[in-house]
Amino acid sequence: SFELTQPPSVSVSPGQTARITCSGDVLANQYVYWYQQKPGQAPVLVIYHGNERPSEIPERFSGSSSGTTVTLTISGVQTEDEADYYCQSPDSRGSLVFGTGTKLTVL
Amino acid sequence: QVQLVQSAAEVKKPGASVKVSCKASGYAFISNGFSWVRQAPGQGLEWMGWISPYNYKTYYAQKFHDRVTMTTDTSTSTVYMELRSLRYDDTAVYYCARDRRDYVDYWGQGTLVTVSS
Numbered sequence: 001s002f003e004l005t006q007p008p009s010v011s012v013s014p015g016q017t018a019r020i021t022c023s024g025d026v027l028a029n030q031y032v033y034w035y036q037q038k039p040g041q042a043p044v045l046v047i048y049h050g051n052e053r054p055s056e057i058p059e060r061f062s063g064s065s066s067g068t069t070v071t072l073t074i075s076g077v078q079t080e081d082e083a084d085y086y087c088q089s090p091d092s093r094g095s096l097v098f099g100t101g102t103k104l105t106v107l
Numbered sequence: 108q109v110q111l112v113q114s115a116a117e118v119k120k121p122g123a124s125v126k127v128s129c130k131a132s133g134y135a136f137i138s139n140g141f142s143w144v145r146q147a148p149g150q151g152l153e154w155m156g157w158i159s160p161y162n163y164k165t166y167y168a169q170k171f172h173d174r175v176t177m178t179t180d181t182s183t184s185t186v187y188m189e190l191r192s193l194r195y196d197d198t199a200v201y202y203c204a205r206d207r208r209d210y211v212d213y214w215g216q217g218t219l220v221t222v223s224s
């Protein structure tokens with residue numbers, strides 16, 4: 001299998017832009033999916049197929065990719081966006097591989 | 108709306124087994140598979156395996172393949188995950204999630220399994 005590496009933490013002030021990266025050798029050829037997890041809650045899908053948002057997810061969430069690094073961008077961060085974020089990609093056999101997770105702190 | 112409702116928290120002794128259920132509603136049950144994902148306290152997400160309610164096929168992560176069994180009951184729209192030979196490091200929240208082949212889109216609320224003597 002493969003590994004997906006994320007920074008342990010990212011901090012931003014309200015209204016700023018947060019960028020959370022996910023790196024892995026396979027990412028140049030695969031979609032990445034992003035999940036938000038608030039304390040004590042189940043994860044929620046926020047980005048699928050690289051840059052698609054479920055209908056209930058605000059427009060300030062977006063995804064992008066460059067080579068083997070993908071980025072989740074949250075524009076105009078709000079205090080409610082404070083959470084853990086996980087990237088995920090499938091391996092060749094269909095296993096779901098999750099990233100190491102990033103704690104977003106909104107100062 | 109899609110809902111996945113899991114069974115209540117469990118406390119088990121080392122060496123025992125636990126069976127967690129996940130009842131789906133709000134969509135055609137057999138149209139999607141289910142993944143099980145666990146999260147140890149303060150840790151990240153770990154995929155355990157997948158089951159298809161359509162053809163009952165399963166695929167388990169290598170780490171769990173000799174201790175886990177996933178089953179489904181289409182008459183009640185429920186999937187189950189049984190983990191055997193529990194160890195202390197199996198203490199975690201176990202989630203079911205609706206599988207979309209390359210990702211999951213809806214998650215259950217989670218079931219805390221505590222392994223303690």
